[in-house]
Amino acid sequence: MFELSTDVGNLKELREGDFSAYDAIYLGDFSCPEYPNNFSSHAELLEAGLQHVHARGQKAYLRLYAVPGNDDLAWVGDVIDTALQLPFDALEVHNLGVLRMLRERGCTAPVHLGVFGNLYTHETAKVLRDFGVTRVYPNPELSLDEVRYIAEHADIEVLVPVHGKIPLVISETCFILEHSEEGAEGACGDGSCSYQCTQEHWLKRGRDDGSRADWSLKDTGRMTLSGKDLCMVEHGERLADMGLKHFYVHNKGEAPGYAAAVGRIYRDALARAFAGEAAPDFAPALDTLAGLAREGLCNGYYFEGAGQRYIGRS
Amino acid sequence: MVKLLAPAGSIEMARAAVDEGADIIYVGPLGFSRRPYESEMSDDAIREAAAYARGRGAELRVVLNTFPTPYDFGRFVDKAVRYAADGASGFIVTDIGLLRTLRREIPDTVLHVSIGSGISNLADAAFYRDAGADVIILPYRWDVAEIEAVRRASDIGLETFLFETVQTGKLCPGKCIMSSYLRFRDWKEIEGSRDFHGSANRGAKECYRVCQANWEFGAAGAAPVELKLRRDARLMLAQLPGFVAAGVTCFKLSGRERPVGMIRDLVRFYRRAIDEVVAGAQNLDHHAAELAELRGRWVREKTKRVDTLMDRAASYAK
Numbered sequence: 001m002f003e004l005s006t007d008v009g010n011l012k013e014l015r016e017g018d019f020s021a022y023d024a025i026y027l028g029d030f031s032c033p034e035y036p037n038n039f040s041s042h043a044e045l046l047e048a049g050l051q052h053v054h055a056r057g058q059k060a061y062l063r064l065y066a067v068p069g070n071d072d073l074a075w076v077g078d079v080i081d082t083a084l085q086l087p088f089d090a091l092e093v094h095n096l097g098v099l100r101m102l103r104e105r106g107c108t109a110p111v112h113l114g115v116f117g118n119l120y121t122h123e124t125a126k127v128l129r130d131f132g133v134t135r136v137y138p139n140p141e142l143s144l145d146e147v148r149y150i151a152e153h154a155d156i157e158v159l160v161p162v163h164g165k166i167p168l169v170i171s172e173t174c175f176i177l178e179h180s181e182e183g184a185e186g187a188c189g190d191g192s193c194s195y196q197c198t199q200e201h202w203l204k205r206g207r208d209d210g211s212r213a214d215w216s217l218k219d220t221g222r223m224t225l226s227g228k229d230l231c232m233v234e235h236g237e238r239l240a241d242m243g244l245k246h247f248y249v250h251n252k253g254e255a256p257g258y259a260a261a262v263g264r265i266y267r268d269a270l271a272r273a274f275a276g277e278a279a280p281d282f283a284p285a286l287d288t289l290a291g292l293a294r295e296g297l298c299n300g301y302y303f304e305g306a307g308q309r310y311i312g313r314s
Numbered sequence: 315m316v317k318l319l320a321p322a323g324s325i326e327m328a329r330a331a332v333d334e335g336a337d338i339i340y341v342g343p344l345g346f347s348r349r350p351y352e353s354e355m356s357d358d359a360i361r362e363a364a365a366y367a368r369g370r371g372a373e374l375r376v377v378l379n380t381f382p383t384p385y386d387f388g389r390f391v392d393k394a395v396r397y398a399a400d401g402a403s404g405f406i407v408t409d410i411g412l413l414r415t416l417r418r419e420i421p422d423t424v425l426h427v428s429i430g431s432g433i434s435n436l437a438d439a440a441f442y443r444d445a446g447a448d449v450i451i452l453p454y455r456w457d458v459a460e461i462e463a464v465r466r467a468s469d470i471g472l473e474t475f476l477f478e479t480v481q482t483g484k485l486c487p488g489k490c491i492m493s494s495y496l497r498f499r500d501w502k503e504i505e506g507s508r509d510f511h512g513s514a515n516r517g518a519k520e521c522y523r524v525c526q527a528n529w530e531f532g533a534a535g536a537a538p539v540e541l542k543l544r545r546d547a548r549l550m551l552a553q554l555p556g557f558v559a560a561g562v563t564c565f566k567l568s569g570r571e572r573p574v575g576m577i578r579d580l581v582r583f584y585r586r587a588i589d590e591v592v593a594g595a596q597n598l599d600h601h602a603a604e605l606a607e608l609r610g611r612w613v614r615e616k617t618k619r620v621d622t623l624m625d626r627a628a629s630y631a632k
Contacts, residue, residue: 067434068435073436095434095438096410097436100441118408118409118488120381120382120516121387121409121411123410123412123414124410139491140491141494141513166495168490168491168495169484172455179541196533199534200534201532202531202532203529203530203531204529204530205527215524219531301494306494306497
């Protein structure tokens with residue numbers, strides 16, 4: 001009826017977390033190859049991760065590094081070579097060079113285009129379809145109507161994030177390391193990472209005297225996320241009516257337990273919406289979700305306007 | 315043949331750049347080129363700039379580097395076909411779908427891949443070559459070794475900004491939507507009637523350069539440090555001979571939003587420098603004083619512009 005997916009960075013998180021609310025798991029952190037035992041950069045861990053997911057009757061998608069430089073292409077190629085020997089249900093790319101590498105290697109597995117793939121139009125989706133892409137994650141700036149238009153006019157699956165922080169910008173080096181005292185001693189990528197991203201880091205611009213706009217963003221080192229959590233729990237009926245079927249909860253950067261709590265709420269809300277049941281009282285769910293979101297909730301760009309707004313069902 | 319690609323944010327700037335020796339000028343149509351409307355041009359002005367350039371042996375490229383909305387895709391194609399008929403010799407684009415469509419509809423045109431594509435490796439360059447691009451602008455994070463690597467991997471034309479290499483920082487443009495997450499404004503009348511929600515990446519809704527404003531940064535509970543999210547790029551010079559030897563055939567001067575006088579002086583300066591390199595010069599140190607003066611002007615203008623954009627952002631809705 002519909003698919004609900006989320007992301008998990010490594011085997012430890014996969015084994016210790018509860019992801020039973022999800023139909024599919026995107027394995028790996030596409031933003032940082034240094035992230036501990038990241039599936040995206042550890043070919044030797046792929047089989048164990050894949051088996052863990054498949055054993056639970058879920059689909060396993062592998063995320064490939066989003067912004068490889070020339071020096072990264074060799075190890076990314078090694079990860080791809082290992083992955084192509086395994087029964088992954090799809091590989092996710094954000095980088096068109098990596099997409100080309102997959103085609104050169106004769107990849108027959110479905111390919112998903114990730115959030116940093118800059119997908120804005122149905123015509124681009126058609127070009128990518130020729131390269132083996134079967135699912136696209138439209139740029140978060142697109143409205144729901146535009147997302148539907150692409151799905152219909154490019155004859156392609158679209159992944160629709162329904163909850164979690166919105167990826168806003170990515171970098172090839174670590175912002176946390178570059179601005180820490182420890183980081184000054186080493187360079188990002190030289191093996192000296194002290195994993196300071198295990199602590200939450202935030203960018204703030206507000207001032208009590210009102211002389212600056214009250215802006216807040218979360219930073220995971222190589223990726224900056226929205227401060228607020230995208231929340232579409234009140235809009236399941238609309239998503240179902242639009243014919244959208246593939247939904248996603250962003251988990252990277254969140255504390256243990258986040259994906260489980262959010263997943264349970266969305267599993268229930270979407271199941272009801274797809275069954276055509278009357279909308280329930282969302283207040284308890286919103287209370288829980290707001291409690292997990294330090295900076296509050298938003299709808300991203302789905303209903304047009306700046307990404308921080310929240311529009312409820314009414 | 316090494317070419318100098320210069321900005322034309324107005325008809326006056328177009329004339330100044332051509333007069334000072336730019337081989338190619340680039341213009342952005344209102345609402346289609348990732349700049350505030352003050353630095354974009356009407357179709358009539360673009361036609362006039364094309365005629366001025368062609369009459370003096372220069373070329374004109376049209377920047378269509380915003381990402382179209384799916385609804386608006388046909389309008390991009392129609393405009394490109396019209397500009398080609400009006401004398402534009404090529405286009406600077408970001409969207410792959412648009413790239414393929416223009417290759418098909420206007421086969422003789424020169425297609426540049428914009429910095430907004432966010433390429434990061436030589437396989438990207440090969441992908442865009444497959445997709446029909448003639449020239450790709452390289453990230454200003456790349457040094458000579460990386461340029462040589464991409465030269466070996468693809469025969470696509472190589473273009474670089476006239477900025478020094480900066481190897482850290484958030485990827486902008488091409489992988490960033492911070493500005494539209496934080497602030498938003500509606501289309502302005504002058505940008506034309508459009509029926510979709512925009513952003514810096516999609517025309518209108520200029521990028522407010524929030525990355526260049528001061529932020530507080532730190533772990534939750536720790537004392538924050540004040541910083542900017544991105545380092546400023548500096549105008550380059552010493553790298554020119556190495557870049558030319560590595561295979562760069564087009565140097566792009568940024569600055570459609572800068573004063574005409576500054577662009578005039580920069581085009582004159584880089585015209586001389588490029589001609590010297592093409593004639594065999596390996597050392598451009600004798601231009602150091604003039605470069606320092608131009609860098610100073612560049613930074614002062616940039617600071618003013620960031621302040622202006624942040625003031626505008628403050629006035630718009632969340």
